[in-house]
Amino acid sequence: MFASQRKRLILLILIDSIIVSFSIYMSHFFLNPYVAVFDRIMLVSAIILLLTHHLFSAVLGMYKKKWRYASMEELIGIIVVVSLSILSAALVQFVAFSVVYERALAITWMLHVLLIGGVRFAWRYYKTYGLTFNPKGKKARLVKNNPNMKQTLIVGAGSAGRMLARQMKGSKDINTNIVGFIDDDFTMHHLSISGLPVLGSSKHLKEVVNKHKVNHIVIAMPSIKQSRIKEIIKDAKSVVSNIQTLPMIEDIALGNVSVNQIRDVQIEDLLGREPVDLDINSIQSEIKGRTVMVTGAGGSIGSEICRQLVKFGPKQLILLGHGENSIYTIHMELKQLDLDTELVTVIADVQDLERIFQVVQDYAPSYIYHAAAHKHVPLMEVNPKEAVKNNVIGTKNVAEAAHYAGVKAFVLVSTDKAVNPPNVMGATKRIAEMVVQNISKKSHTKFVAVRFGNVLGSRGSVIPLFKKQIAAGGPVTVTHPDMTRYFMTIPEASRLVLQAGALARGGEVFVLDMGEPVRIVDLAKNLIHLSGFTEEQIPIQFNGIRPGEKMYEELLSDKEVNKKPVFPKIFIGKTVEFEYQLVQYLVDHHLEIKVDDLKEYAIDLANNRLPNNAPILEHVN
Numbered sequence: 001m002f003a004s005q006r007k008r009l010i011l012l013i014l015i016d017s018i019i020v021s022f023s024i025y026m027s028h029f030f031l032n033p034y035v036a037v038f039d040r041i042m043l044v045s046a047i048i049l050l051l052t053h054h055l056f057s058a059v060l061g062m063y064k065k066k067w068r069y070a071s072m073e074e075l076i077g078i079i080v081v082v083s084l085s086i087l088s089a090a091l092v093q094f095v096a097f098s099v100v101y102e103r104a105l106a107i108t109w110m111l112h113v114l115l116i117g118g119v120r121f122a123w124r125y126y127k128t129y130g131l132t133f134n135p136k137g138k139k140a141r142l143v144k145n146n147p148n149m150k151q152t153l154i155v156g157a158g159s160a161g162r163m164l165a166r167q168m169k170g171s172k173d174i175n176t177n178i179v180g181f182i183d184d185d186f187t188m189h190h191l192s193i194s195g196l197p198v199l200g201s202s203k204h205l206k207e208v209v210n211k212h213k214v215n216h217i218v219i220a221m222p223s224i225k226q227s228r229i230k231e232i233i234k235d236a237k238s239v240v241s242n243i244q245t246l247p248m249i250e251d252i253a254l255g256n257v258s259v260n261q262i263r264d265v266q267i268e269d270l271l272g273r274e275p276v277d278l279d280i281n282s283i284q285s286e287i288k289g290r291t292v293m294v295t296g297a298g299g300s301i302g303s304e305i306c307r308q309l310v311k312f313g314p315k316q317l318i319l320l321g322h323g324e325n326s327i328y329t330i331h332m333e334l335k336q337l338d339l340d341t342e343l344v345t346v347i348a349d350v351q352d353l354e355r356i357f358q359v360v361q362d363y364a365p366s367y368i369y370h371a372a373a374h375k376h377v378p379l380m381e382v383n384p385k386e387a388v389k390n391n392v393i394g395t396k397n398v399a400e401a402a403h404y405a406g407v408k409a410f411v412l413v414s415t416d417k418a419v420n421p422p423n424v425m426g427a428t429k430r431i432a433e434m435v436v437q438n439i440s441k442k443s444h445t446k447f448v449a450v451r452f453g454n455v456l457g458s459r460g461s462v463i464p465l466f467k468k469q470i471a472a473g474g475p476v477t478v479t480h481p482d483m484t485r486y487f488m489t490i491p492e493a494s495r496l497v498l499q500a501g502a503l504a505r506g507g508e509v510f511v512l513d514m515g516e517p518v519r520i521v522d523l524a525k526n527l528i529h530l531s532g533f534t535e536e537q538i539p540i541q542f543n544g545i546r547p548g549e550k551m552y553e554e555l556l557s558d559k560e561v562n563k564k565p566v567f568p569k570i571f572i573g574k575t576v577e578f579e580y581q582l583v584q585y586l587v588d589h590h591l592e593i594k595v596d597d598l599k600e601y602a603i604d605l606a607n608n609r610l611p612n613n614a615p616i617l618e619h620v621n
Contacts, residue, residue: 013054019115020050020085027107041097042104045089049108052088056081075117082112150176150216150242153208155232157181157193161220165194179212202232209239219245237529282502284312286367286409293318293365295350295398296372298326301413301452304494305369306330310341312498318363320346321372350394353401360401367501368402370395371413373429378546380425384599388590391428396435396587403443411501412436412449414509416486419451420607424599427606431583433509438580440507450500450510452493453486462520466527474538476524479545484517499570511571578608 024046056062062077086109093100152168154161161181168176180197181188182205188198199208208214217236219229229245236243292309296302297319303326309317317334321327324347331345344363348355350372360368373391374380380387395412402410414433417426433449440447462485469476488496492512500510521540528538545551582605590598604611 015119016053016057016116017050019119020053020112021046023108023111023115024049026111027104030107041093041099041101044096045093045101045105048089048092049085052085053081053112056084074120078117078120079113082109082116086112151212151214152176152178152216152218153199153212153214154178154181154196155183155202155205155217155219155236156221157183157185157188157198158221162194164218164220165196169195176216179214180208182208202235205235206239214240216240216242217244219243234529283498286502287312287314287498289313289315290366291316291318291363292367292369293320293360293363294369294371295320296370296413297321298323298330299371301493301497302369302371303330303333305371305497306334308494308498309369310334310337310339314341316342316344316363316365318344318346318359318365320348320359322347322349350398351389353397356397357401357404360398360405360407364405364407366408368398368407368410369413369497369501370398370410371497372398373413373432375415375425377417377423377425380428381423381599384424384428384595384602385590387424387428388431388586388598388602391425392431392435392583393587393590395432399436399439399447402445402447403439407445409446409448409501410436411497412447413497414449414451416451416453416511418606421603424602427599427602430606431586431602434578434580434583437507437509438583443506446506448500448503448506448508448510450497451512452496453488453512462523463527466524470528470533470538475541476528476538477541477543478521478524479543480551481519481521481542483520483545483551485520486517487523488512496570503570508572578605579610582611 024042060077060081062074062081086105090100090102090105154165161183165178165181168178178196180199181193182200182202183189183198184201186201189200191198199212209217217240219232219236221229221232233243233245287309292314294302294305294309294317297306298321302321306317306319319327319331319334327345327347331343334341334343346359348359350356350370372394374383374387399410399412412432415426415429417423418430418433419426421427421430436447436449439445466476496510496512500508503510524540525535528535528540586601586605593601601611
């Protein structure tokens with residue numbers, strides 16, 4: 001690498017020396033065409049110009065510039081270097097010879113700037129466009145009538161759009177013809193930016209697509225509001241199926257992603273809500289250098305919690321799960337990152353009290369994130385005893401192990417379905433919260449719970465189901481046209497868990513402000529359109545509400561509502577008193593209780609109602 005840099009430096013110095021010498025000679029020739037040799041003043045000036053040019057170029061870093069990406073900044077640098085060299089020569093002429101060759105130096109300055117700048121920008125043009133001149137800005141290697149070539153339109157002619165256009169044109173791997181930009185700034189219309197025309201505003205989208213046979217649109221406006229992105233995506237989807245978006249401009253600027261990492265439009269883009277930010281510093285200070293354990297580490301939420309955790313540099317990450325394949329998958333994924341964190345895989349069932357106590361005692365984690373749970377509402381309706389065993393007893397086992405091992409904080413992953421639950425799954429998750437809140441009263445460990453809305457893209461969620469149905473040609477099945485849910489992304493959910501751990505004081509229930517709930521039918525329609533179809537091609541079919549489902553979900557019950565957020569977009573629910581003796585009875589006797597009685601008991605208990613099953617209450621009393 002150093003040899004290559006040395007060769008590059010020598011080449012630049014050699015080229016610049018030839019240009020400086022040539023400029024001086026030509027200025028002398030223009031003024032004295034019939035004089036064959038320099039006089040003494042011009043020879044001294046030539047030496048001074050050569051020395052000062054290389055000196056000022058080195059001082060101002062001109063030999064370290066990447067000229068393939070030269071811009072106005074580099075041009076100004078050239079002008080400064082040349083001007084300082086000419087002034088130095090003029091000063092030497094005046095001091096040594098009491099004369100200044102103003103005209104000769106002026107001509108030298110112009111030739112010097114023209115040739116130095118010309119060589120640099122010619123190199124940039126060659127690296128970007130190749131040898132063949134093409135006024136449309138395509139490289140010669142692109143075949144003009146290639147039927148497989150993407151005819152690309154960039155929405156947004158701002159800094160992100162221009163960066164994208166330059167990188168796409170300069171890439172050796174993208175078989176793309178950029179037809180131009182569209183931008184809502186009317187002052188740009190009918191102008192050329194980065195060698196590409198601005199063809200109109202978003203109102204002209206359909207006209208531009210038809211005229212230029214566009215089959216690929218990239219939305220390069222990463223800093224505007226999600227609501228506006230949503231509108232543009234909907235308009236674009238009505239004319240083109242292949243749409244991508246650019247990452248956040250902040251991520252590009254920080255170097256987290258490259259400008260050419262455009263991605264397919266995702267359903268999250270249509271939710272119309274800005275993502276919730278995190279207090280990175282507080283999380284970093286809690287996690288860095290510590291041992292952390294995640295239960296259910298192979299699941300959708302658990303695996304994403306692991307991905308987020310490793311960014312904060314824990315000393316050791318315990319990946320605990322019941323399914324060996326899922327644990328193997330997340331372990332191999334994280335292993336590829338070449339982390340300083342030690343990854344430990346543990347195959348264990350949270351229902352196995354002795355095994356869980358052993359694992360927690362052996363590894364002594366500072367934090368436990370408990371994501372292991374049964375979460376499917378219809379399945380748990382017909383398997384209530386399994387729901388109690390995994391969601392309630394499993395949580396109790398891990399929480400008690402955390403208490404006895406002196407873990408610093410325990411975070412339970414809960415759900416909005418735990419609020420006023422009419423189903424077994426929601427009821428068992430609410431009872432799991434009760435378990436955690438009860439242990440918190442007597443423990444030095446900080447126990448908290450985090451309630452999620454529906455997590456987009458998680459296993460078993462509605463989005464993968466809709467995608468599968470669309471791929472099969474439909475219909476897309478929706479339970480009811482008025483059913484609504486709160487939605488959040490998998491990264492957003494996992495970050496909320498980490499933030500809750502950092503904010504924990506003990507006994508809280510954390511809730512994310514997820515904006516307005518979304519109608520499931522609207523989500524289905526948006527996904528159909530995103531997939532390039534219409535509702536006539538992929539129909540929507542309503543098949544009725546399933547057992548245990550609610551028409552809408554809530555984040556907090558009326559008794560829990562605490563209107564003041566503890567952190568932007570994060571709320572804490574007030575603790576509601578409950579009779580823990582009833583919870584303990586459920587844990588001790590769930591196998592003995594009939595299925596229907598068990599469901600009724602769990603739902604009554606979770607809704608803070610005294611279960612009306614008399615035989616059960618006799619045992620409690």
